[in-house]
Amino acid sequence: MRKIQNKNPLQLLKAHHKVALVTHVHPDGDAYGSLLGLLHLLKSKVQQVEAFAEEDQRSKFNFLPGFGEIRNVSGLVAGEFDYCIALDCGSAQRAYGIESFLKLGSQITIVNVDHHISNTKFAHVNVVDVESSSTAELVACLSNEMGWELGEDIATCLLTGIVMDTGHYLYENTTDKTHEIVANLLRVGADQGLIRYNLYQNRPVQNVRFMAHLVDHMELLSKGRAVLMSVPDESMRQFGVAYEDLDEMIAYARDIAGVELAVILKELNKTETKVSFRSKCWLDVNELASQLGGGGHQRAAGAVIEDSLQEARKILIPMMETLFAEVTHENGSV
């Protein structure tokens, strides 16, 4: 097991402590997985532990053990907690309800457990391990270091965080240590079938139909090196598809043979268009997004264009064509 550089924050916790756990706003799989995994883990270790997050009963992660126990921050009282552990939060601004905990007084210690390289180390105790695929992996690792035994519910929650942040072990952040930790989570009873059914075999039929609609209307540019999908707001309402569902659709477009760059233009309103970029092997889309006032990572980035969908398309098409016209190397790099 990897040794965490900083002090293991779980060592700070004593049996008489009262611990609040929070995660980031708009929680994703790793947010919920690490939050609920640590919730179950600490139940037998401290006097009181509670998980806090934005309310979202319709979340696709509502199958996770303990999902119904998640609280909101209204009604917090001073002295209710000694520690507040923020999970998967890159900054204090991202941490749900953190200001409510700070208001409880100076006796509360804020702990930051995260794996984002951009983490601002905003807490009293910061454990940021950028080599962990996910915060859930980091929690498993910290717990292993303590020699704590994991139960089935803990393992199911942590495994969910890992599979969601690694694209089911497909992204580059997946390491030998990730698989080692997963082996252990399965050994103690993580429910793979539950995760598979809820996250991979439960795609709404309207998403499937919308995907087909997007493919029927996609534009292949630069001899198939780039693909552009335009999404009027009306078509999303017509199919009943949510904004976050576009993520898997742009990934599907990127994974077409020969495609290096996939772009989705999403109409926000008549004067604003969201542009999302994904690249496969070599193109730095963070740089591309920066040119439009946005940003992100090398392989996934975005920006907002202050113009209509049609006008945004007219900006993007020549931009994409110029980009691939400059490609001279055989391997496709510029």
Place this chain on the structure above:
Amino acid sequence: MRKIQNKNPLQLLKAHHKVALVTHVHPDGDAYGSLLGLLHLLKSKVQQVEAFAEEDQRSKFNFLPGFGEIRNVSGLVAGEFDYCIALDCGSAQRAYGIESFLKLGSQITIVNVDHHISNTKFAHVNVVDVESSSTAELVACLSNEMGWELGEDIATCLLTGIVMDTGHYLYENTTDKTHEIVANLLRVGADQGLIRYNLYQNRPVQNVRFMAHLVDHMELLSKGRAVLMSVPDESMRQFGVAYEDLDEMIAYARDIAGVELAVILKELNKTETKVSFRSKCWLDVNELASQLGGGGHQRAAGAVIEDSLQEARKILIPMMETLFAEVTHENGSV
């Protein structure tokens, strides 16, 4: 590491031996992965080792290290080999060129390394481990038992076999031991990026368009519990899609929310229609296929109907509707 029940066949091999490796006809990822993994592994252990398989330069597995070294069985001479190891072959009938090796004379020992429950134990030495996700996992396990070091090429080949036979760790055959072995393969340098690019980010654009076409024409039956896709031979030729590509399309249909049964009808000719079944959670499609004279597994099975596509559809629709009309339990089981 799991202890293999039977004697480890790698113990039989001595430095002066000449070893032929074969795999099954129509090789898939586990066939090629275990074949080439063991080829690289034995190069430093025995005097001579050669891999044999059907020629298919257009295979999507042609990125595997050593793919170009694969031989066909023409020109074999007596005494050329002491051992013939068949990998991933359920029966002698499935093993490519096995009769050519048997003709070489009685001094050749046939070894059978496989993970299929239906294995007929056809060889002189049989190592069949049905708990291995894949033959590649079994080869890694046998090699670990020997204390042999794995190199990068070996690891890349074996990892390919494992990911293809487990649906990238999504199928039920994925165990803690699978992940443990994968952790080790990554540690010694398996090239995840190469595998990701070639197998998951390289889908031909015509497959993507054909998928959209199938979705546009799919029939949802029994209140969305079943989905039927009909594929005229002409439409496959029109899109330029191969028969084996239908596998991912039926899986995509099965993974729609609420769907328990996905069926693809594929026109073979005017009087024969291939029917493929996939189920998600509880339906035994092996039984369903048996009613039509076919068979398979509980969650994946098939049959050939001696009739036209249109007539086959007329047989299937009432069959599917009856099936789900009988569902009375809340959890969907009959």
